Amino acid sequence: MQRFDEIDDPRRMLLIRALTAGLLGLTAAGSQAITFGIFGSKPRKLPAGQSIYGLSGQVTVNDKEATLATTIKPGDTVQTAQNSEVVFVVNTHSMILRSDSKLLIEPPENTTESLIIGGLRMLSGKLLSVSRNSPMRLTSSTATIGIRGTGFYIEADPERTYFCTCYGATEVQATADPTSRENITAKHHDRPVYIVADGGAGNNIRNAPFVNHTDQELALIETLVGRRTPFVFSNDVYTGPRRTY
Numbered sequence: 001m002q003r004f005d006e007i008d009d010p011r012r013m014l015l016i017r018a019l020t021a022g023l024l025g026l027t028a029a030g031s032q033a034i035t036f037g038i039f040g041s042k043p044r045k046l047p048a049g050q051s052i053y054g055l056s057g058q059v060t061v062n063d064k065e066a067t068l069a070t071t072i073k074p075g076d077t078v079q080t081a082q083n084s085e086v087v088f089v090v091n092t093h094s095m096i097l098r099s100d101s102k103l104l105i106e107p108p109e110n111t112t113e114s115l116i117i118g119g120l121r122m123l124s125g126k127l128l129s130v131s132r133n134s135p136m137r138l139t140s141s142t143a144t145i146g147i148r149g150t151g152f153y154i155e156a157d158p159e160r161t162y163f164c165t166c167y168g169a170t171e172v173q174a175t176a177d178p179t180s181r182e183n184i185t186a187k188h189h190d191r192p193v194y195i196v197a198d199g200g201a202g203n204n205i206r207n208a209p210f211v212n213h214t215d216q217e218l219a220l221i222e223t224l225v226g227r228r229t230p231f232v233f234s235n236d237v238y239t240g241p242r243r244t245y
Helices: 009-025 028-040 215-223
Strands: 052-056 059-061 077-080 083-090 093-099 101-106 119-130 138-139 141-149 151-155 161-173 177-186 193-196 203-206
Touching: 077 083, 083 141, 083 203, 083 215, 093 101, 093 215, 177 193, 177 203
Parallel strands: 119 138
Antiparallel strands: 052 083, 059 077, 077 101, 083 093, 093 119, 101 119, 119 151, 138 141, 141 161, 151 161, 161 177, 161 193, 193 203
């Protein structure tokens, strides 16, 4: 399990310290200044019409450079370059797309609702996302995952997908092997898995450790859509469940 002091991106470590101070009600002026310096505002529910809470580095939406004024909606492709990141909201879904990532936000079939997400296609990279009561399908090169309104984290590459049901219920299936299938219900990162392409029939979902995402980041993106995480964490800046896998 990756602890706070093992996070390899110094900017992300700084952000998590600031988020912990702001989201847990601490009053350290220095921590609030860090938050404002990174994103320009204290974490709160985004106003109607605003998609992006913060971005750093090179971020594009439909191959056009993104700014804080850019709108993101179903049908769009969001992409980040190396050492880049974007935090954004689409309807009641809130997300952090990390560096070297490419995400297609798919609209649902047979609807005219422009902000409803039908699915997320993770073409490459890393994504942390939260939603409630919004079923959709998440796909990668090796996995097809039913999301029933939950918090989740995914890392996708051509041969393997890492997936953590942070809280809520999901249905995980290996894309090339329907016999590798598992329903997961989690309260606090209870069952991270790898979904691989070459494990053999019925053996393409495997145990995985807890890596690369934190409760503080989940609290941030829930705040952006006016919600809280379903669990309560303490103010000692830990990154996830206190156990090994």
